[in-house]
Structure formats: structure tokens, C-alpha cells
Amino acid sequence: MTRSTRTSDVKKVVLAYSGGLDTSIILKWLGDAYGAEVVTFTADIGQGEEVEPARAKAELLGIKEIYIEDLREDFVRDYVFPMFRANTVYEGTYLLGTSIARPLIAKRLVEIAAETGADAIAHGATGKGNDQVRFELTAYALNPAIKVIAPWREWDLNSRARLISYAEQHQIPVPKDKRGESPYSMDANLLHVSYEGKALEDPWVAPDDDMFRMTVSPEAAPDAPQWIEIDFRKGDPVAVDGEKLSPAALLARLNELGGKHGIGRIDLVENRFVGMKSRGVYETPGGTILLAAHRAIESITLDREAMHLKDELMPRYAELIYNGFWFSPEREMLQAAIDKTQDNVTGTVRLKLYKGNCVVEGRKAPRSLYSVDHVTFEEDDVYDQHDAEGFIRLQALRLRLGNTALGRSVSDLDGQAKIGPLGLE
Incomplete structure (x- = not known):
């Protein structure tokens, strides 16, 4: 496989490494395509699987600098909880479980690149999905000069058969269940x-x-x-x-x-x-x-108005997270407003x-x-029900003026039983 000339100045790259087959292939491919030294970063964000075996796999593939970090508390405290303060739901249903994890992983990739003197980061997201956008928007927001390598947008290993063939050629262990098509991602x-x-x-x-x-x-x-x-x-x-x-x-x-x-x-x-x-x-x-x-x-x-305004802002906030704009000025602005409501x-x-x-x-x-005293159906001495009459008449004033000016009539759906123009009393 020929080396890339598009970013031939890449000398060291930090890879988001799960220890699975795809990222193990990427690890080897980065050396082949770029001639670059690779640093691996594996994050434990509560995926329910041991992350330490990733160290042995990286060592087997010749990696010297290996980062494995438990980020579960950071993930929930600094990302999940702030998101839930807004009651965030994307398109009415999705609670953004994948979306909210990407900025944390990308942030650590950029930080490790700075710590190790790497000039690039790499991820295993495909060119069809959202994760590539989330990783890369975060990286560029935190380090505008960082280089990002996305192998799925560059290589010709575009089928499971080619991936496994490449793995076998380079002595990358292939789990038996990976030799066939997995039922889902x-x-x-x-x-x-x-x-x-x-x-x-x-x-x-x-x-x-x-x-x-x-x-x-x-x-x-x-x-x-x-x-x-x-x-x-x-x-x-x-x-x-x-x-x-x-x-x-x-x-x-x-x-x-x-x-x-x-x-x-x-x-x-x-x-x-x-x-x-x-x-x-x-x-x-x-x-x-x-x-x-x-x-x-x-x-x-x-408060009612604070709650309603917060609910109006939520879809925009959810969209920002879904689309990868966690580290954006508009998300931070919304977060400040949302957090104030939580006092x-x-x-x-x-x-x-x-x-x-x-x-x-x-x-x-x-x-x-x-207030039970105000809302009770029993007798009370804190709410004068006569106040509602003036409140309603003032709320209705513009509606009545509008109908009078336009000479509107009110009718039922089939055009019968008309009532004449509404006038002021």
C-alpha cells in the first residue's frame, strides 16, 4: 500500500484505540500509510468490557506509548449531567448516549497529542456517520492546528473481507466471530x-x-x-x-x-x-x-416562564450535541443559561x-x-377568584379589537349557525 502524500509531514499520531479488530487494523495501517509513530488511547467510559486487554494488543503490534484511562466519573459529571440539566432529547426520542461521549474522547486525544508531541490524531469513524464530525469538530475547536486522520475516508479496505485479509497479512489476531458478518454494529x-x-x-x-x-x-x-x-x-x-x-x-x-x-x-x-x-x-x-x-x-x-423558555431552547441544545458542537460558543452560552435555572x-x-x-x-x-393554599378546591383566604374576571378581559382585549376591526364572523365547520360580528361591551 502506498504512503499518503497529502499529510506526509505527520510524524506521530494518537489513535483512539478500542483494542478491537477495526482499530487494530488502523493502528497497523497508520504506520504503513504514513510512516508515523502511533500512540494509542483507550478510554473506559463504562462500556462494560475490560479495557486493559487493549494494552496487550497494542504491545503486540509494537506500540511503545499506550494510554488507558478510566474516565467514567469525568464522563457522567462533566458531560452527562450537564446535558440532563436541560432535559435533552434529540428529535423527541434519542437521549444522545453516543453523541455526548465523543467530545470527551476527542478532548483527551488532543491533550495526549500535546503531551506526547504528536502532530495528528486518528479515529475509526466511518465517512457515513456522525462520529467523524463529532471527533473532528472537537479536535479543531481545541487545537486549530491539529491534523486529523480518518482512515475510512482514505483507504481501500472497504469490505469485511478486505479488512480480514489485511489483518491476516500483518499477523493481526482476528477473533473467530469477526470472520463472518456481525448482525449489527x-x-x-x-x-x-x-x-x-x-x-x-x-x-x-x-x-x-x-x-x-x-x-x-x-x-x-x-x-x-x-x-x-x-x-x-x-x-x-x-x-x-x-x-x-x-x-x-x-x-x-x-x-x-x-x-x-x-x-x-x-x-x-x-x-x-x-x-x-x-x-x-x-x-x-x-x-x-x-x-x-x-x-x-x-x-x-x-418558574413557569423560565421552564417554558428552557423547553424552547432544548431542541437547539440537543441538536448542537448531536451534531458535534459541544465545544462551541453557542453551546457554552446555552449551558450557562440552563445552569442558572438549576439554582x-x-x-x-x-x-x-x-x-x-x-x-x-x-x-x-x-x-x-x-402552594396548596392557592391551588386547593376547598375554601381559602389567599386567592380572590373575582380577580380572574379582569385578567381574562385584559387578555381578550386584543382578540376582540381584532375581530371588530376585521368584521369577522364565527361559524361552525360546515358553514351553518353563524353569529354576527363581535363588538366591544
Whole structure:
């Protein structure tokens, strides 16, 4: 294979390395195509698999500088929790489990490049997906001069057969289950597991139940419900059932509880940033519980107009994360506004978990805006119901003036039973 001349000045590159077949092939290919020294970086963000074996694989392929880091707490504290303060959902359904992990990994790639004197980073994302955009926008935002190598956009190893042939030619171990077509592509972290491609490419075909890793099916969930309580402080969860937990430990606990009760499975067709539609199946048990609980505690602690404005901003915020703009001025601006709304979002939410459902059954807060004295149907001495008459008449004034000026009539749908023009009283 000929060397690339497009960036022949690359001497050292930091590769986002999982230890799997594809990134092991990329590791070897970088040396062949660029003649560059390779540094590997493997992040543990809660994917549920041992990351230490990646060290042995990298050493086997001759790598001298190997970075393996446990980033689970960083991931949840600095990325997942800020995202959930906004109740972030992309296109009404997707809780952004893959999207929110990419800026952290890319950030560390850039930092390690600076630490090791590397002049490039590399990733294993394909040229069809969103991850290439997320990795590279993050890299350029943090180091405008960094070079990015995306092998899937350069090489001619465009089939599974060619990849395996290349691996065998260079003594790269090929797991037996990789010699055939895998039924789907999977990505996992502490927030979720995603499944895409192959058997799932037909949006009419249902996924096999044995595919799922984090959750049981609702049908197989316990026949008895379970009640839990989540404590929040300034918008972030801090305890489950009274036990204070670190961010990563808390999300892991919610994953365990949600998975046990079949909570958090979704099947969707989403709009990728690159322009195509993609079918994905996701498991986000802890995130699903967290979203319900956070909205519940906000319902009694957020002012109405602040809540409504925040809900208007959320789709834009979600789109920025999905499209890879975590490290952008507009996302940081929105985050500052969102975080300000969380100053009084402190309290406790009680939820019932049962057969795929997460039901809010109670909420309380030391600075609750909910006033029983005002909302009661019983006799009270704090609200004068006569005040509503003037309030309504003032709200209706512009509507009545508009109809009078235009001479409008009101009629039913089939054009009968007309009422004459509305006038001022």
C-alpha cells in the first residue's frame, strides 16, 4: 500500500484505540500509510468490557506509548449531567448516549497529542456517520492546528473481507466471530448501548430480543413494582434511596434498576447530520429514569416562564450535541443559561418502576413553588377568584379589537349557525 502524500509531514499520531479488530487494523495501517509513530488511547467510559486487554494488543503490534484511562466519573459529571440539566432529547426520542461521549474522547486525544508531541490524531469513524464530525469538530475547536486522520475516508479496505485479509497479512489476531458478518454494529458506554446496521437496516424488521445487553424485556421484568427515590441538588442527582453516590456510581445504580424492570428501550429512525436517515435501537435505562425524575423536580421548583423558555431552547441544545458542537460558543452560552435555572432545583422525587414504565408518584422540595393554599378546591383566604374576571378581559382585549376591526364572523365547520360580528361591551 502506498504512503499518503497529502499529510506526509505527520510524524506521530494518537489513535483512539478500542483494542478491537477495526482499530487494530488502523493502528497497523497508520504506520504503513504514513510512516508515523502511533500512540494509542483507550478510554473506559463504562462500556462494560475490560479495557486493559487493549494494552496487550497494542504491545503486540509494537506500540511503545499506550494510554488507558478510566474516565467514567469525568464522563457522567462533566458531560452527562450537564446535558440532563436541560432535559435533552434529540428529535423527541434519542437521549444522545453516543453523541455526548465523543467530545470527551476527542478532548483527551488532543491533550495526549500535546503531551506526547504528536502532530495528528486518528479515529475509526466511518465517512457515513456522525462520529467523524463529532471527533473532528472537537479536535479543531481545541487545537486549530491539529491534523486529523480518518482512515475510512482514505483507504481501500472497504469490505469485511478486505479488512480480514489485511489483518491476516500483518499477523493481526482476528477473533473467530469477526470472520463472518456481525448482525449489527454496537457502541456502549455508561449512559447507553446503541445498535445499528446490518440486520437492523430494514426499519420494518424488529430487533431480536437477545440482542439487548442492559435491559430485560418488559414482559420478562418482575411482576411486582419497585419504588425508588432520587435526591437532587441544583439540578444534579446526588443520591438514590438516601444513599449518596458519585456521578458514575449513581448512573450505574439507575442502569441496574432500570434494566431490571425493562426500562429504556427505544427503536427510532433519526436524521444524521451528514444528511441521511438512520435506524437505531438504543438502551438507556438509567437515563430514562433520570429524565423523568429531573422533569418532576423541576415541575415544582422552576418558574413557569423560565421552564417554558428552557423547553424552547432544548431542541437547539440537543441538536448542537448531536451534531458535534459541544465545544462551541453557542453551546457554552446555552449551558450557562440552563445552569442558572438549576439554582433552586433541589429536592426528592419518588418513582415507580414496573414493566418498562417509569412513573413519577411524588416530589418534594425545600423551595417548592407549589402552594396548596392557592391551588386547593376547598375554601381559602389567599386567592380572590373575582380577580380572574379582569385578567381574562385584559387578555381578550386584543382578540376582540381584532375581530371588530376585521368584521369577522364565527361559524361552525360546515358553514351553518353563524353569529354576527363581535363588538366591544
